[in-house]
Amino acid sequence: MATLQLNNVVKSFEDTQVIQGVDLEVKDQEFVVFVGPSGCGKSTLLRMIAGLESTTSGDIVIENQRVNDLGPAERGLAMVFQSYALYPHMTVEDNMGFSLKLAGENKEARREKVLEAARILQLEPLLDRKPKALSGGQRQRVAIGRAIVRNPSIFLFDEPLSNLDAALRVQMRIELARLHEELKATMIYVTHDQIEAMTMADKIVVLQGGVVEQVGSPMELYHHPRNRFVAGFIGSPKMNFLPVSAESAAADGVTIRLPGGDTTRVPVQGTGCQPGEALTLGVRPEHLVLDETGPLQGRIQVIERLGGQTSLYVEMDDELITLMVDGDVTHRVGDEVRFTFEPRRGHLFTGDDMALESLERHPLASLTRLDHRAASDAEA
Amino acid sequence: MTTTLSHKDAPMDAARGNAALRSKRLRNLGIAVLGWSVALIIFFPIFWMILTGFKTEAEAIAEPSLFFSPTLENYHDVQARAGYFNFAWNSVVVAFGSTLLALLIAIPSAYSMAFLPTKRTKGTLLWMLSTKMLPPVGVLVPIYLIFRDLGLLDTLTGLTIVYTLMNLPIVVWMLYTFFKDLPQDILEAGRMDGASTLQEIVYLLMPLTLPGIASTGLLSVILSWNESFWSLNLTTSQAAPLPAYIASFSSPEGLFWAKLSAASTMAIAPILVFGWLTQKQMVRGLTFGAVK
Numbered sequence: 001m002a003t004l005q006l007n008n009v010v011k012s013f014e015d016t017q018v019i020q021g022v023d024l025e026v027k028d029q030e031f032v033v034f035v036g037p038s039g040c041g042k043s044t045l046l047r048m049i050a051g052l053e054s055t056t057s058g059d060i061v062i063e064n065q066r067v068n069d070l071g072p073a074e075r076g077l078a079m080v081f082q083s084y085a086l087y088p089h090m091t092v093e094d095n096m097g098f099s100l101k102l103a104g105e106n107k108e109a110r111r112e113k114v115l116e117a118a119r120i121l122q123l124e125p126l127l128d129r130k131p132k133a134l135s136g137g138q139r140q141r142v143a144i145g146r147a148i149v150r151n152p153s154i155f156l157f158d159e160p161l162s163n164l165d166a167a168l169r170v171q172m173r174i175e176l177a178r179l180h181e182e183l184k185a186t187m188i189y190v191t192h193d194q195i196e197a198m199t200m201a202d203k204i205v206v207l208q209g210g211v212v213e214q215v216g217s218p219m220e221l222y223h224h225p226r227n228r229f230v231a232g233f234i235g236s237p238k239m240n241f242l243p244v245s246a247e248s249a250a251a252d253g254v255t256i257r258l259p260g261g262d263t264t265r266v267p268v269q270g271t272g273c274q275p276g277e278a279l280t281l282g283v284r285p286e287h288l289v290l291d292e293t294g295p296l297q298g299r300i301q302v303i304e305r306l307g308g309q310t311s312l313y314v315e316m317d318d319e320l321i322t323l324m325v326d327g328d329v330t331h332r333v334g335d336e337v338r339f340t341f342e343p344r345r346g347h348l349f350t351g352d353d354m355a356l357e358s359l360e361r362h363p364l365a366s367l368t369r370l371d372h373r374a375a376s377d378a379e380a
Numbered sequence: 381m382t383t384t385l386s387h388k389d390a391p392m393d394a395a396r397g398n399a400a401l402r403s404k405r406l407r408n409l410g411i412a413v414l415g416w417s418v419a420l421i422i423f424f425p426i427f428w429m430i431l432t433g434f435k436t437e438a439e440a441i442a443e444p445s446l447f448f449s450p451t452l453e454n455y456h457d458v459q460a461r462a463g464y465f466n467f468a469w470n471s472v473v474v475a476f477g478s479t480l481l482a483l484l485i486a487i488p489s490a491y492s493m494a495f496l497p498t499k500r501t502k503g504t505l506l507w508m509l510s511t512k513m514l515p516p517v518g519v520l521v522p523i524y525l526i527f528r529d530l531g532l533l534d535t536l537t538g539l540t541i542v543y544t545l546m547n548l549p550i551v552v553w554m555l556y557t558f559f560k561d562l563p564q565d566i567l568e569a570g571r572m573d574g575a576s577t578l579q580e581i582v583y584l585l586m587p588l589t590l591p592g593i594a595s596t597g598l599l600s601v602i603l604s605w606n607e608s609f610w611s612l613n614l615t616t617s618q619a620a621p622l623p624a625y626i627a628s629f630s631s632p633e634g635l636f637w638a639k640l641s642a643a644s645t646m647a648i649a650p651i652l653v654f655g656w657l658t659q660k661q662m663v664r665g666l667t668f669g670a671v672k
Contacts, residue, residue, distance in 0.1 A: 052572075072571045072572045073571065077572070078572060079569070081568070081569060083565045085565035085566050086566075086569075088566075088588065089568075089587045089588055098570070098583075099574050102583075140640060146569075146573070150573070
């Protein structure tokens, strides 16, 4: 069992507060991803959990023990660094066995554990090599192997895939997910890449400016972003935002006037919203559909054909709106198009960028990879 | 080169290429000549000293000449007058002893400055270097008095301490720059793996910066070996190293150039051989950061 709690954790460098009172609970065997733009404090938060960075105030609790005053090694964690941070003068085997050597384990015991980790990561043929004789992907696996050998209660990953090329990154992503499955370990993973976050996480923590913007499952963040920042950060391409005004608002929905003059009723909790209030409508590119009678219209500026899908960049009232449509559309640049969206796919944000709550929860919003596992266990 | 290049342009282009090649060769030749000239100018006094060591005293002060019948007389005389090996041994003990001591103190200090810097680290480093700007004679009297009271005059211990302190600023400074080049992640990974500060230094920092540590050590050995001010002022006979040995031949009875040269040749011989054997290491260390 390995759980982690952060209670009102704060980190200040002199006068700047880089982590501003973070509360978080990580359950046993959970894969938690910290995501946010660069400089949001995600790496600092990870390093604080690791013990490489001191904590200004608040408590870090691992398995019900406050660890603020413990050194990195005493916390029972292992960390994989962005730069891999392998020991260049040691062989792969010595790299992986270094922690055991420091812990005073004898050579046979060390070798046994290293071989076990090497088997999981298919590193056996490389054990005698030095890091400089390895490719980027292999180095990454050695760094992970070094973490596995320690048998930590929690694995920490600091942007481990950002030095790899795109194809390798996808492959390592799958390997990491598989590893999580195999080791049944608690993992905390830092990335700026929202695709990594969406694909690997049981729970995503979105950070901005040292503040947690939202915590939730990938599908929850996608379907129910709490504010405009999360809505824009999660999902690719980015969500479209349009200025609209409220016609009428009630607990069972808000009727809005679209830029073209049409009205539509979005099923969100509208209590507290005033008629006439300026709101922002958010619709994801994949939820906008071409429709000759649609209420929205614009002129195509750029077309990007990806094969299966096509992105249309449509200019509407001086704003560029992105549509993800079928790959076989025959439109050309300069064409006037009309489009629409299902009202339940719309998000409304108030003037302070907070989202109005959807009336209906998306059926997959609480789905995590833990649920997948439970289902497959039940089948077995 | 663009694809629109026509055939007519080709010979002209070749000519231009040849000209570029010629000017490059000319430049290389110029650099070689300059390099050799500087090397010869630097080496000439040493060459002349070695030569003079094989002349008689009369020849040594006569019209300079490259042709003479070499003699080992001077070497025999200087050995007879003062035991070379005693001085050489003192030099070895003091040079290596002080270097070892300096490294022992400097490695932890450079570690803390490189990896756990405070607001005052830069200032401390500058201040340490500034002590090297003070002429040693300025502190001769206090140090002499302290050494006298502590009974350290003319002892190897005393000279070792002085040399250690003398080289410490340079040693710390050099190690600091080598350590700073080491990615901090590696040490942090060590910390995550459970390494104590000492284990971090011994298992990770030292093996990874060994070329830098070695060249720093070599420099410290050479500086200590050649130091003459403190050795002349703080030693007389018991702990006197080679510079004192050389100085003993510029005696009140007059200057004996040939004997002085013979003694000097013997004094620099060990460090010359040492420097020659370790020059690869020295160069590698001194360019350590540059090639990464």
